[in-house]
Amino acid sequence: MASKMGRDVSPRARRWEQPVVIGAVGAVFCAVVLLPLLAPMLAVVGGALRPESARSLATPGPWLLLVRSLLLAAAVTLVAVALGTLLGVLLGRTDVVGRRVLLLVHAFPMFLPPFLLGLGWFTIFGRQGLAGGEATARFLFHESGHVAILGLAFAPIVFTLTALGLWNVDPGLEEAARVVARPFRVATNILLPAVRPTIGLGAILVFALAFSELGVPMFLRVRVYPAAVFSRLGGIDYDPADAFLLALPLVPIAALLLGAERRLLRGRPFDVLGLRHRGREALPLGRWRWPASLACWALTVAAVAPLLALALRAYRGGGFSEIDRWIGGSLFNSLLSAGMAATAIVVLGAVVGHACARSLPGSRLLDAVGLLAFVAPAVLFGVGLIALWNRPETRFVYGGIGIIVLGYIARYGIVGVRSLTVAISQSPVSLEQAAEAFGAGYLRRLLAIVLPMHGRALVATWLLAAVFCLRDLETAVLYYPPGLEPLTVRIFTLEANGPEPVVAALALVHVLVTAVVLAAGGLWLGGRGSR
């Protein structure tokens, strides 16, 4: 195959092809991510800031709120890591009863907006909830409820990463340990240390998501910094520069998270995740098998309980019959914007992910930009996107679905980059090198060798990116174009004084659509073997 690659492109052009293509894609990516972040900053630098706004950061109020938000995010991370690691080990490597089903059920909430799960828990534990009362409502509408809901919502991220990491541990290492040690010691002394980087990565992701979460704290009326910035945008004396100034302390936090992630993965290739040894024999739990299985199944009930509660609320209140009256075009808007953004993210991920996997120049910078956008609070983007795109010449973007797509690409571009980095880094580079030796240019190698080899990874990445876009609330809520709000935004705005059964029914529509998209992905990817 490689011998057919070297045609048409002159050696001189071949030399420039790779940096030009990566540079062009990277420049577009950087522009999509960085320009919205820089636009309000220019207003600050340009002197548009009012003195009273500058003074607001000189008072202790915002800083105390920031510390409080960091502590809450840390608490959420602790809960998610504790639960996720435990489940990851149990479901990823042991002989827990029904672990295939449990794996699917536990991973699913990761793909839903935490706000919807919050609605579900409210349906159960709200004062007039199915199992609610004074005490449960107090717990729920409090920092404790915030930590519990987000901890449960984000635990699947740690759980999935832990399980993926465990499947990738060298089987020889594990088998050697099992000769001399019991399964428990194998798990604690060999497996867990081996997957510490993936658990750490999960912790960073959870921290970033918990810190920038808007829907749950606003629903539970828990004061957190990003929500305060969002609310600040709602003040009568609105000023984008002012809002940006308030959002400035979030930038070093995002940079710190980025640094932490880099430190964690230092010296390790991107292939710490994978499915290479998924089929290996499970660790026997012995007499702990049934207690552990019961615990896992109990946690499964906790994972699906909010969704069942929403279904019951919608059914009892006749919410399902009202769906077509309230849903409007929001579902279509969600699917269209998520589909378009996911396609762009796959294109981006193919180029940048390949560059990262092969450690090409500039790839780490692009990866850092993507991660920065993912961990940066979405309100930063909202302010910036309005400032940047609301111009006569870009009206076709700002006034249409394009502005939502751009926001999604900026925020979730890293999903495509990282997924394809992991996939491509697990394939041998020798084919590409052989093609290059025969004179194949960068684009030809990418299109004729790399992408066909990773067709399934491309589909999986598209699905993952689409689901991330579908679950988004924070990015689009600030600037969605008139009449083009995604379903999550419609649920969020309707929640205020809207009929609860209808809100519950719309939330379930979102859950079902996500499930269908994932099921379609499962069918497609499961078409050839299970790997």
Add this chain to the structure above:
Amino acid sequence: MLSDRSRTLLKRFLAVFLLLAVVLLAWILRQKGGGDRSVVVYTSVDQVFSAPVFRRFEEETRIRVRAVFDTEETKSTGVLNRLVAEAAEPQADVFWSGDSVRPFVLVERGLVEPYLSPEAEQVPVGFRAADGTWTGTAARARVILVNRQRIGERPLPRSVRDLSDPRWKGEAAIANPLFGTTTMHVAAWASAWGEDETKRFLEALKFNEVRIASSNGEVKRLVISGEVTIGLTDTDDAFVALQSGAPVEVVYPDQDGFGTLIMPTAVVRMRGGPNSEAARRLIDFLLSAKAESMLAASGAHMPLRRDIERPGHVRGVGEIRAMEVDFAEIARQMERMQPWLRRWAGM
């Protein structure tokens, strides 16, 4: 038995079928309402009340309404700020404000195109601008929602000033005055009592451990749940509470004093909006008897027009002793007090 290849093809066919089915369903749901023409409206009137009005307009005119709704947290100011942010390139044709003060912020910035709707003649003079910059319609009042179970045999509060009374210490709630109609209410106090007196009152509220909720909807929830005994909120929230069967009572405050604040929702035509003819038609509809009746029935909004038969659960504007207010002055006061309120609210 199917071969591996056939099974793979079947699975992939199913996957594509599933995705297409979802997209098709979404597309069908999207097709409801509206024709080729459209009008853009930004509104801080709750979606649950405003969306049905838009749907009726779409059914009657075949003009599609493309709406941006506010979130509960930033009610009344979120979309207002978006209008200001978009001033250089206006996207909206109409702003339907949840109160009659926010439009003045837009008027002051030169963002409003005056429009004297023929329907406006039916609106009492005090609830519309003579120059057509804004026109009031379905109104709400600021009321005290009381939890009957928690209050027990104690007498009901009669005035907003009762919120600072030590007998309600730790038992009262108001929404964050930086947002929503509470901003307008505080500015109305400042106009009526003076700024210093209002600040003293707000400090007294803090001293009395009044809960600061994120929104009026949250005040309603706090009262319904019994976390507080009394809360200052709007009539539409109070109506939702009553409808839910919660043990609550509604008090129109200061009926033997300076009166209850009445807040018409207000319709404004935006300057430079892309669909001027459709905007006029939407404004006419929002001010019509039909729209006011819908809002009275769904959200207990008080009709301003005299040619409307009110539902039994809705009090007429004339039946309430209303606070005497100058909406323009309240708007100015509102902007003046923002920095102080921000400090008061800790942000």
